[in-house]
Amino acid sequence: DAKTTQPTSMDCAEGRAANLPCNHSTISGNEYVYWYRQIHSQGPQYIIHGLKNNETNEMASLIITEDRKSSTLILPHATLRDTAVYYCIVRVGTSGSRLTFGEGTQLTVNP
């Protein structure tokens, strides 16, 4: 699996967009980008995934650069409940099973 690099921590004001970057410069052509988050003392939560096109769902948007070496998760209107550790994972879809989270980014949304 391709290695990912994320900032250790970020802050965001409530109501503003939170943009969380992820570098995955060794990604291969059949690897997807997945995002999960984990709120303190809760189970991880799937957010979104994509291959090369930008994706949007009710939780977030995923922007993947044209060369696929980096991506950005966007929470358009961050709330206090979005405070969590966000994990970017690169995996080959359908071939594997285990998820491995790196250090992730601690996002703190401030009032």
Next chain:
Amino acid sequence: DVKVTQSSRYLVKRTGEKVFLECVQDMDHENMFWYRQDPGLGLRLIYFSYDVKMKEKGDIPEGYSVSREKKERFSLILESASTNQTSMYLCASSPDRVRETQYFGPGTRLLVL
């Protein structure tokens, strides 16, 4: 909404006890997983199952067993609990085509004394 439930949020057991952790999902998912999560060690896969009565070892199966008699239910068994099994246990499920899209339960925080 996908719902994965776990039988207990918090559990305290004594060394040597047999411990059952139950997980139920309501989305007819084929795949189910048991992980443990520890500070500094991240998420580690214990066992997983692709179908009823099927099970496969993950990265750290020692000291654990599993049971999947029905599609919606996946049980983790600690045959003889030890203090090093004190951890947060997380169950997840995923549809067959996109196994990496895993939906997690709330977790069971187990303390073995």
